[in-house]
Amino acid sequence: MKNFYILLFAFLGYTIAAEAQVIAYHENFNNTITGVSGNFTQTTAAAYSDTLYTAGSNMQANATASELVIANYISTYNLRDITITWKDYRTQYWRRTNGKGEISETGGNNHTKIDNTNPVSLEYSLNGAPYVHVGEYTQSAAFFSWGVVNKGVAIKLPAALENQPNVRFRWKISVNSANTDFYAIDDVMIKGTPVLGTSTFGWSGRPLNEDPFTVSATPANPYQVDGVALTWQRAAIGTGVTVQTAAVATDFQKKKTLTLIQTGASANTGTELSLQLSQSVSGLTFSLLDVDRTGGQYKDKLEIIGFNGTQRVPVTKNNILPRISNEYNSGLVLAKADGVDARVTSSKGDVTISFVGDVNKVVIRYYNDDAAKGRQGIAIADLFWGMYDAPIGTLPVELAAFKGYSQNGNAKLVWTTASETDNDKFVVERSLDGRKFDQVGEVKGKGTSSIANSYSFTDTDPAAGTNYYRLRQVDFDGTADFSHIVALEFAQQAGLSPAALATVYPTAATSEVTIKLYSKASAGIVVVDATGRTVAQFANVAGGELVVPVQNLNKGMYFVTVTDGQQRETQRFMKR
Numbered sequence: 001m002k003n004f005y006i007l008l009f010a011f012l013g014y015t016i017a018a019e020a021q022v023i024a025y026h027e028n029f030n031n032t033i034t035g036v037s038g039n040f041t042q043t044t045a046a047a048y049s050d051t052l053y054t055a056g057s058n059m060q061a062n063a064t065a066s067e068l069v070i071a072n073y074i075s076t077y078n079l080r081d082i083t084i085t086w087k088d089y090r091t092q093y094w095r096r097t098n099g100k101g102e103i104s105e106t107g108g109n110n111h112t113k114i115d116n117t118n119p120v121s122l123e124y125s126l127n128g129a130p131y132v133h134v135g136e137y138t139q140s141a142a143f144f145s146w147g148v149v150n151k152g153v154a155i156k157l158p159a160a161l162e163n164q165p166n167v168r169f170r171w172k173i174s175v176n177s178a179n180t181d182f183y184a185i186d187d188v189m190i191k192g193t194p195v196l197g198t199s200t201f202g203w204s205g206r207p208l209n210e211d212p213f214t215v216s217a218t219p220a221n222p223y224q225v226d227g228v229a230l231t232w233q234r235a236a237i238g239t240g241v242t243v244q245t246a247a248v249a250t251d252f253q254k255k256k257t258l259t260l261i262q263t264g265a266s267a268n269t270g271t272e273l274s275l276q277l278s279q280s281v282s283g284l285t286f287s288l289l290d291v292d293r294t295g296g297q298y299k300d301k302l303e304i305i306g307f308n309g310t311q312r313v314p315v316t317k318n319n320i321l322p323r324i325s326n327e328y329n330s331g332l333v334l335a336k337a338d339g340v341d342a343r344v345t346s347s348k349g350d351v352t353i354s355f356v357g358d359v360n361k362v363v364i365r366y367y368n369d370d371a372a373k374g375r376q377g378i379a380i381a382d383l384f385w386g387m388y389d390a391p392i393g394t395l396p397v398e399l400a401a402f403k404g405y406s407q408n409g410n411a412k413l414v415w416t417t418a419s420e421t422d423n424d425k426f427v428v429e430r431s432l433d434g435r436k437f438d439q440v441g442e443v444k445g446k447g448t449s450s451i452a453n454s455y456s457f458t459d460t461d462p463a464a465g466t467n468y469y470r471l472r473q474v475d476f477d478g479t480a481d482f483s484h485i486v487a488l489e490f491a492q493q494a495g496l497s498p499a500a501l502a503t504v505y506p507t508a509a510t511s512e513v514t515i516k517l518y519s520k521a522s523a524g525i526v527v528v529d530a531t532g533r534t535v536a537q538f539a540n541v542a543g544g545e546l547v548v549p550v551q552n553l554n555k556g557m558y559f560v561t562v563t564d565g566q567q568r569e570t571q572r573f574m575k576r
Contacts, residue, residue: 020198020384021191022283023354024082025074025318028187030056031329035072038170039063040185056327058089058186065174068185071125072318073532074167075356077557078282078386079192080405082161083154084169089184090116092143093177116143116181120173124157127166127561129568134158146186154191159406162192164570165528165559189321194283194386195405195412199226202382203248203256210248212258226387229278232258237365238269245377246271252289252344257379265368265376267301273364273380280308280358280555281385288364289379292325292342292349293335297374300326301367302333302351306359311554313359313531321352334369357530358556404469404486408570411459411488413469420449427472427480428457437470445473462490501569502562508574515546519564526561529554550575 027033029042040059059068076082093114119136134157141147149155161167169188175181201223206212212232216223223230234246241264245251249259262271277284284306293299306313317328325342326335326349333351342349355362368376402415413428423445429437441457459469467490471483501523503516517523525546527536535558536548550558553575561570 021193022285023319024076024192024356025190026321029059037069038067040068058184060182060184061173062182068171071168075530075532076164076192077356077530078195080162080195081193082157084190085154086149086188087146087186088149089146090139090143091181093180114176118174120171123170125168126164131170163407165532197387198384199387200384201225206248231276233274235272237272240264241269252379257381259379261377263375264373267367267369270367275362277360280360282358283386284359285354286383287350287352287381290349291351294341296372298368298376299370300335301369303365305363306355307361308358313357319354323348323350325349326351402483404488406488411462414456416454418452420446422475424474424476429470429472431468432463501567504560504571504573508576509550510576511551512547512549513573521564523562523564528559530557
């Protein structure tokens with residue numbers, strides 16, 4: 001396979017490993033909150049309302065030592081490059097030097113200004129293990145103002161948080177006076193990038209006024225992106241509803257979207273839209289535009305449900321991002337009762353939804369929660385999802401992409417070819433200085449192929465520090481070429497060691513998995529799915545092997561956590 005080189009541009013509209021992020025978790029502290037503890041106080045004080053995303057409640061710390069814990073089994077399944085942001089609010093006071101009386105925001109004789117600038121500390125925990133310090137963060141906005149922490153730059157979290165079933169976070173801060181000072185947090189947002197980048201379906205490439213419910217169902221020419229076919233369907237819910245528009249249009253925000261405009265809907269009648277994907281994908285993300293209300297006309301009410309086969313994957317409060325005109329409440333996305341009618345050019349009515357786990361179908365039911373049955377409309381913007389070992393379209397190059405990332409202490413390398421000629425194999429080479437390379441693995445090539453092919457290799461024993469990887473592509477005649485170099489950083493040597501607790505095999509199972517224990521002490525074992533739900537649990541397991549039947553589990557990724565009282569270790573397997 002000659003001319004072994006890297007693709008630097010997209011061709012014919014295909015997207016290669018885009019770096020779009022999906023929502024792993026979002027909490028705006030409105031309505032009912034779960035999994036949150038500590039001595040921060042939920043408040044709806046109007047003076048502190050935040051309109052950057054979602055006005056309403058926030059969490060406030062007004063003790064000399066305060067702690068906020070989010071322990072909601074946050075899943076980073078199939079995600080890397082995890083980031084976190086939140087918005088905060090700080091106070092500032094002038095105090096009399098004799099300690100008698102205080103004046104807010106103004107000074108005077110015998111007063112000293114006290115700035116509430118103590119740093120807030122962020123920590124994380126995996127599976128309930130001891131918390132690990134991430135960093136200290138100081139003031140991000142003027143006093144008595146909301147601002148995004150870290151001067152608006154998302155905080156990159158350690159690689160240990162990637163692809164984990166149960167991540168928890170803790171904030172700690174002290175204030176100067178429990179009576180007047182406080183620190184407030186709102187809109188905690190955790191995002192990640194799908195491990196191989198993203199596939200994107202965009203409406204901009206579709207003709208104006210096209211009917212997706214007819215066109216995408218055409219067997220000879222369905223909507224298709226990176227080997228995934230998308231089929232849209234529409235059905236009436238009840239009677240008396242008239243659909244005026246169900247097509248690609250520019251009614252909202254002056255861009256092409258799938259637009260639905262209806263009249264005659266009620267709280268129980270409306271329109272159902274469904275998207276069927278030809279295979280399960282992770283991190284499916286999209287935005288609904290203009291979810292708002294107009295009194296005496298409509299109050300948008302939506303139910304969004306995902307499915308992975310027959311398994312229901314509901315939308316929860318923590319995997320959507322509402323805006324100021326709407327909210328999540330009791331399983332529904334609703335226009336706020338006291339909200340505003342967002343302009344069609346505004347993003348104030350948008351709602352972004354991400355499914356962290358796998359889905360192959362999404363159902364959207366659209367109702368009107370107003371007593372009147374006036375004209376109402378929403379739009380569905382572009383969709384993207386994790387490109388997970390999916391082939392890409394044919395490209396006029398040979399090596400289309402080569403990248404790597406750390407995953408549970410291992411080095412995961414992935415690459416894609418667009419075409420191959422006489423390709424015998426790929427030799428994976430590693431270097432510790434970027435100059436001298438040694439072979440660490442080998443992957444068989446496809447010979448001669450005119451279609452895209454995806455490959456991967458996992459180095460289970462990277463060295464501490466920086467590891468440099470490259471591919472040596474070898475033809476049948478022995479001719480070789482090299483790829484560019486990928487550098488990965490590891491804090492400590494990975495792989496099994498005498499201190500390892502267990503091995504889980506096979507990593508791709510259909511009927512059973514075996515958990516081989518190395519610890520001499522008895523161990524506790526918990527098996528959870530990608531959403532953090534416990535599917536099996538065993539206590540006081542002695543050394544040896546434990547065989548766990550999995551034939552009745554749904555297809556997808558599962559995580560096995562082993563604890564012996566001294567150590568905690570998490571491994572994973574795929575149920576096929």
